[in-house]
Amino acid sequence: xxxxxxxxxxxxxxxxxxxxxxxxxxxxxxxxxxxxxxxxxxxxxxxxxxxxxxxxxxxxxxxxxxxxxxxxxxxxxxxxxxxxxxxxxxxxxxxxxxxxxxxxxxxxxxxxxxxxxxxxxxxxxxxxxxxxxxxxxxxxxxxxxxxxxxxxxxxxxxxxxxxxxxxxxxxxxxxxxxxxxxxxxxxxxxxxxxxxxxxxxxxxxxxxxxxxxxxxxxxxxxxxxxxxxxxxxxxxxxxxxxxxxxxx
Amino acid sequence: xxxxxxxxxxxxxxxxxxxxxxxxxxxxxxxxxxxxxxxxxxxxxxxxxxxxxxxxxxxxxxxxxxxxxxxxxxxxxxxxxxxxxxxxxxxxxxxxxxxxxxxxxxxxxxxxxxxxxxxxxxxxxxxxxxxxxxxxxxxxxxxxxxxxxxxxxxxxx
Numbered sequence: 001x002x003x004x005x006x007x008x009x010x011x012x013x014x015x016x017x018x019x020x021x022x023x024x025x026x027x028x029x030x031x032x033x034x035x036x037x038x039x040x041x042x043x044x045x046x047x048x049x050x051x052x053x054x055x056x057x058x059x060x061x062x063x064x065x066x067x068x069x070x071x072x073x074x075x076x077x078x079x080x081x082x083x084x085x086x087x088x089x090x091x092x093x094x095x096x097x098x099x100x101x102x103x104x105x106x107x108x109x110x111x112x113x114x115x116x117x118x119x120x121x122x123x124x125x126x127x128x129x130x131x132x133x134x135x136x137x138x139x140x141x142x143x144x145x146x147x148x149x150x151x152x153x154x155x156x157x158x159x160x161x162x163x164x165x166x167x168x169x170x171x172x173x174x175x176x177x178x179x180x181x182x183x184x185x186x187x188x189x190x191x192x193x194x195x196x197x198x199x200x201x202x203x204x205x206x207x208x209x210x211x212x213x214x215x216x217x218x219x220x221x222x223x224x225x226x227x228x229x230x231x232x233x234x235x236x237x238x239x240x241x242x243x244x245x246x247x248x
Numbered sequence: 249x250x251x252x253x254x255x256x257x258x259x260x261x262x263x264x265x266x267x268x269x270x271x272x273x274x275x276x277x278x279x280x281x282x283x284x285x286x287x288x289x290x291x292x293x294x295x296x297x298x299x300x301x302x303x304x305x306x307x308x309x310x311x312x313x314x315x316x317x318x319x320x321x322x323x324x325x326x327x328x329x330x331x332x333x334x335x336x337x338x339x340x341x342x343x344x345x346x347x348x349x350x351x352x353x354x355x356x357x358x359x360x361x362x363x364x365x366x367x368x369x370x371x372x373x374x375x376x377x378x379x380x381x382x383x384x385x386x387x388x389x390x391x392x393x394x395x396x397x398x399x400x401x402x403x404x405x
Contacts, residue, residue, distance in 0.1 A: 038337075039298060040299050044338075093329065122332070143337070144276045144279070144336045145337075146279050147282055226322045226325040226326075226355060227322060227329060
């Protein structure tokens with residue numbers, strides 16, 4: 001059923017889109033679960049979403065995120081105390097459970113897999129991005145996160161709703177494909193327009209993220225850092241750094 | 249028009265512009281200002297204060313970790329990663345850049361290099377802390393005099 005959700009975030013849940021679902025306070029507020037071990041980043045992310053009229057729950061680890069989502073207690077429902085989560089945004093590099101591991105756990109859960117997950121990272125490593133997108137991440141945002149990044153996420157979700165409304169004239173719902181959305185909205189001249197993958201089971205037809213932020217000036221890093229390194233990161237990051245540095 | 253207020257605002261704007269020109273702050277700081285409004289009038293001060301407290305602890309941890317007989321570089325790197333992240337998030341450009349250099353030395357397990365970098369980071373941190381505290385004082389004066397804080401335009405870097 002179409003839902004006139006212009007100005008509101010689309011709800012990706014098993015609930016009917018008939019307006020019957022509402023948060024405990026009775027409003028249509030979108031509920032975002034933000035996961036970041038860095039307290040400064042947590043505060044900024046929280047504000048970014050609140051300024052766009054979202055309700056935010058911020059936690060500092062993947063474990064706590066899963067606890068909040070009710071997953072670690074083997075609950076079948078995706079909501080705890082009726083607080084439905086509409087979007088999960090998580091840092092990639094965290095001690096204990098990485099954002100990628102959290103993403104996998106969420107997508108493995110029948111109760112939670114429909115919740116869109118966005119990954120944030122200060123290191124824009126191609127292999128990492130591919131890995132996350134292949135695992136079902138909705139988007140990958142470079143840190144530091146800007147208001148335009150969060151607005152773009154919101155626009156992306158809103159557009160899905162608008163298209164569904166427009167195409168419902170004949171009674172059949174026809175959402176635009178993800179590809180179409182990306183082609184129309186993407187105007188970034190990202191370094192990631194280069195062939196995207198040399199690792200992982202990436203689907204050939206899967207488009208790159210909306211616009212992985214590439215406009216941030218970068219001082220050269222070796223990228224061979226000691227934490228959150230995964231197989232394939234090193235080669236990709238070196239290539240990417242050369243590409244980025246040559247574009248400065 | 250209160251000439252005194254105009255002069256104060258002018259001084260504030262000049263001071264802020266200089267911080268951007270000198271590379272002490274970058275455009276991310278402007279992002280924070282965009283997130284401040286009547287409903288959250290102290291947002292920037294709050295985030296920056298959090299950054300100060302967080303960073304001081306991290307810098308102490310780093311000093312201690314590098315003084316160990318067997319330096320745990322993974323641990324050191326994790327702390328620098330945190331510091332790099334938060335300095336990046338508030339727009340403390342020089343602190344962030346110093347962290348990047350530090351991480352390279354860390355990866356090489358180069359203790360003298362790390363120690364030099366730590367000194368550099370401390371210096372840059374103290375500089376940005378002092379500058380921002382002055383900036384906040386100037387803003388307070390303007391607000392107390394009944395004025396509003398002029399928005400810094402995106403500097404042409």
